Amino acid sequence: VTTLPTPQTEIEPRLARWIERQGRSVLRQMVGVVSQPGVISLAGGLPAPELFPVEPYGRALQEVLHGDARALQYGPPIHRLKEQIVELMARRGVDCAVERVVITSGAQQGIDIAARLLLEHGGAVAMERLSYTGVQQAVAPLVPKRITVPSDLDAGLDVEALEERLRAGERFAFLYVVPDAHNPLGVSLAPERRERLVELAREFGFWLLEDDPYGLLGYDGDFEAPLAALDDRRVIYLGSFSKILAPGLRLGWMVVPEEAVAKVGIVKDALDLESSGLTQRAVTTLLDDFDLDAHLDLLRDTYRTRRDAMIEAVADQLPTGCRFSRPAGGMFVWVDLPGSVDAEELLMHSMEREKVAFIPGHAFAAEPGVGRQSLRLSFSTLQPERIREAVAAIARCLP
Ligand SMILES: Cc1ncc(COP(=O)(O)O)c(C=O)c1O
Secondary structure (H helix, E strand, O other), rough: OOOOEEEOOOOOOOHHHHHHHHOOHHHHHHHHHHHOOOOOOOOOOOOOOOHHOOHHHHHHHHHHHOOOOOOOOOOOOOHHHHHHHHHHHOOOOOOOOOEEEEEEOOOHHHHHHHHHOOOOOEEEEEEEEEHHHHHHHHHHOOOOOOEEEEEEOOOEOOOHHHHHHHHHHOOEEEEEEEOOOOOOOOOOOOOOHHHHHHHHHHHHEEEEEEEEEOOOOOOOOOOOHHHHHHHOOEEEEEOOOOOOHHHHHHHHHEEHHHHHHHHHHHHHHHHOOOOHHEEEEEEHHHHOOOOHHHHHHHHHHHHHHHHHHHHHHHHHHHOOEEOOOOOOOEEEEEEEEOOOOHHHHHHHHHHHHHOOOOHHHHHEEEEOOOOOOOOEEOOOOOOOOHHHHHHHHHHHHHO
């Protein structure tokens, strides 16, 4: 490049306006902090690696690789995998045709696809005041108007508040909702709220984007059926192998209304043509001779013990006046602190004095100012003893 003639004036190329306005997310900033040696982290939202089906997956992968070189070729999605996904949906109480299943590279890609499919540039989207950061990031390039609704720690998204907004004339393309074991709130949506949401979607003509990565990880029995069981024309459902097998597979699925399947294919083509055919084949082979029931039981037993340890520690060690969720599954407990404690300051103290990390609630704020007095605590990767130690350490840092 140094040999090219330089024009008299040079114009700097620019990034798109939407990304120039984005700051680094709190979650990203925390990655460096929590990976320091000696830190006990309640910050991550990662599944426990000791539960990954390493051996059986390795065997399945070998079998696929040695069976047919087409495993490494471009190719259409693997039909057998879609059939297996239909079986997983049936476990969730959803009866769906194989034609409605689209394989994705994780639920995160499903959110991205749905945003591109449903949202106009500058259009409106509804989500909870405290929402999974991945949806906030996926819609950001479309610079939407965000309509934010409150949630309760025991029943989830406040559907009445949503209805008031709708009756007042507010409109949006889709509502993003995590029906069970919400990230970050740890709450499941009450059954009557599920029904009401679908009724509102019918009355006001919006889409429901249902993100359900924890749907098979209910620790006190199966979860209620998701919204997708109540409506097959307005719900776009997202599933994932990340939490039930391993996130490194980067494999998930969408269940979409039949009329939308071809359009979803157009968006998916633009993103990555197709999810890894090798991984799809390996997961299909794994699922074909894997005791998924036993595997899910192991996950649920392990996480249940950790969840119980965390709820007990939070109830016993944090001051009275704290409000917290009692998750029926998933990986997170949400804590609202009493008084005027700032969660970010608390994090600074707990890192400096105790080397314990968590995520301050405002990292999930879809509306400015919310979550400042709240913590998201993850129980998925630590032994019960460490969970108790970590919560006690946070309690010592409270004023
Ligand atoms: C609510 C929610 N949606 C989506 C994802 C991303 O899932 P995947 O690994 O399938 O992309 C996560 C991961 O933590 C999540 O918590």
